[in-house]
Amino acid sequence: MKNTAKDFSHIKGWGIDADPKNDPTYPMKHRTNEEQLGYSWERPTQQPVNVEVLHSNERPNVTAVFGTAVPPSGLSGMIRRFAFKYSESSYGHWLPLLLADRVNVVEGVLDDLSRGHIPNIFAEKGWKAEWKHNPQGLVKKVVVGVVVVSALVALLAPKNKSLRKG
Amino acid sequence: MVEEVGPEVQKLKVGDHVLVPFNIACGKCAFCKQGLYGNCHESNPQATAVGGIYGYSHTAGGYEGGQAEYVRVPYADVSPTVIPQGMDPDDAVLLTDVVPTGYQAAEMGGIQPGDTVVVFGAGPRVFWAVNCWWMFGGGRYIVIDQFFYRLYFVRNYANCEAYKFKEMADRVVFLNKTTDWMGADVVIDAVGAEAAGNALQTITGRKLLLQAGSTTALHWAINSVKKGGIVSIVGVYGPTDNLVPIGNVLNKGLTIRANQASVKRLLPRLIEHIQNGILNPKALITHRVPLEEVSDAYHIFSAKLDNCIKPVLIPPSARM
Numbered sequence: 420m421k422n423t424a425k426d427f428s429h430i431k432g433w434g435i436d437a438d439p440k441n442d443p444t445y446p447m448k449h450r451t452n453e454e455q456l457g458y459s460w461e462r463p464t465q466q467p468v469n470v471e472v473l474h475s476n477e478r479p480n481v482t483a484v485f486g487t488a489v490p491p492s493g494l495s496g497m498i499r500r501f502a503f504k505y506s507e508s509s510y511g512h513w514l515p516l517l518l519a520d521r522v523n524v525v526e527g528v529l530d531d532l533s534r535g536h537i538p539n540i541f542a543e544k545g546w547k548a549e550w551k552h553n554p555q556g557l558v559k560k561v562v563v564g565v566v567v568v569s570a571l572v573a574l575l576a577p578k579n580k581s582l583r584k585g
Numbered sequence: 586m587v588e589e590v591g592p593e594v595q596k597l598k599v600g601d602h603v604l605v606p607f608n609i610a611c612g613k614c615a616f617c618k619q620g621l622y623g624n625c626h627e628s629n630p631q632a633t634a635v636g637g638i639y640g641y642s643h644t645a646g647g648y649e650g651g652q653a654e655y656v657r658v659p660y661a662d663v664s665p666t667v668i669p670q671g672m673d674p675d676d677a678v679l680l681t682d683v684v685p686t687g688y689q690a691a692e693m694g695g696i697q698p699g700d701t702v703v704v705f706g707a708g709p710r711v712f713w714a715v716n717c718w719w720m721f722g723g724g725r726y727i728v729i730d731q732f733f734y735r736l737y738f739v740r741n742y743a744n745c746e747a748y749k750f751k752e753m754a755d756r757v758v759f760l761n762k763t764t765d766w767m768g769a770d771v772v773i774d775a776v777g778a779e780a781a782g783n784a785l786q787t788i789t790g791r792k793l794l795l796q797a798g799s800t801t802a803l804h805w806a807i808n809s810v811k812k813g814g815i816v817s818i819v820g821v822y823g824p825t826d827n828l829v830p831i832g833n834v835l836n837k838g839l840t841i842r843a844n845q846a847s848v849k850r851l852l853p854r855l856i857e858h859i860q861n862g863i864l865n866p867k868a869l870i871t872h873r874v875p876l877e878e879v880s881d882a883y884h885i886f887s888a889k890l891d892n893c894i895k896p897v898l899i900p901p902s903a904r905m
């Protein structure tokens with residue numbers, strides 16, 4: 420335990436106006452000030468670390484318990500390992516994590532396909548419910564999708580031609 | 586229902602019907618010990634800023650989600666609570682997240698008798714919250730949302746004033762006028778990062794992800810609260826930067842209070858309110874969906890189809 424029993428007697432007037440009732444954290448927090456003793460509590464039993472656990476560099480260790488549902492793996496795992504070199508206060512942490520989530524989506528689809536499972540986009544997007552409760556909306560979405568795709572094709576096509584010409 | 590217990594579990598046994606709060610708390614760290622069960626330091630290795638949460642992905646501990654047939658529950662003796670005799674499981678399930686969140690929103694607002702309280706967002710948290718809020722006193726509750734059916738509900742069910750924000754030219758001016766040009770004493774942001782209503786915020790926050798979600802609701806909250814007032818945030822935002830008018834927070838002398846609900850701390854009081862008939866959370870369940878059709882349930886809820894207020898998922902074993 421760190422030495423935290425600080426002596427402020429050399430500071431003239433220290434604490435003379437302290438008012439414990441002026442506590443804007445009440446009733447959210449039952450103030451005991453024990454966090455002023457630092458990371459000194461008796462920790463719960465440590466869950467065995469049998470999978471890779473990335474932990475924030477703002478803490479010295481892995482927490483006593485943790486989830487094992489999504490250990491880092493593949494390309495997204497590499498990106499996540501990189502991200503955890505940076506603190507929670509850094510873009511170097513969050514931007515790679517955003518990227519890793521998206522890479523992980525693609526990895527998940529590939530993984531499904533490699534196991535012979537073809538993702539049912541219609542079901543996963545809940546479009547059955549959309550069709551039941553908002554059929555016009557679904558039709559609109561599909562139409563807009565088709566229009567956007569055709570517009571993109573139309574936009575890109577002549578460009579390609581002129582490139583070939585040039 | 587408890588299917589299996591680990592060797593150290595003492596308070597629960599196989600067969601108990603329990604309600605499991607959404608946040609994972611160790612009960613031993615300095616934060617848990619002071620009642621901050623949503624901010625546990627021993628349940629989320631990935632971030633120091635938030636405790637472990639079921640099914641909240643990598644940033645909240647990487648735990649399996651609770652919307653499943655089975656889930657592993659760490660620290661089972663701390664937060665999980667045996668459902669009291671006679672309590673409807675539908676009431677119990679709503680005590681794991683939404684009801685405590687709504688209640689804590691009011692608590693953080695420090696609502697005093699006679700206060701005018703403005704609430705942005707009439708989502709499920711608010712539906713339950715309005716029930717709780719009158720218990721704190723308060724003179725006037727004004728709810729702003731974008732969906733008529735929700736506002737209709739709030740007005741009739743909870744005696745709140747309810748307005749649709751798209752019909753106001755400027756929400757802040759509107760609220761100013763209706764509060765005799767003073768602003769509200771307390772403003773609650775129950776929307777969070779999915780807020781609509783400001784094109785710049787929507788594009789940078791929700792489409793380009795240049796900030797951690799849109800801050801439109803928080804922006805309005807800060808600008809429509811009275812000088813010296815309190816802004817209470819329970820709407821969920823991401824961990825990175827947001828565009829917030831912090832200068833106005835300073836100049837108006839505001840107090841901002843925010844947290845994930847400390848479910849365990851609030852449970853005894855809320856259970857009491859349900860047992861005394863003061864709270865009736867299950868009345869707001871509009872849809873019951875088999876767990877296997879979870880995608881449909883999410884879509885109905887997020888796209889606000891079929892006047893959905895709150896769907897609950899029913900796992901196969903509960904239907905036998």
Ligand SMILES: [Zn+2]
Binds near residue numbers: 611612613618625626
């Ligand atoms: Zn803890």
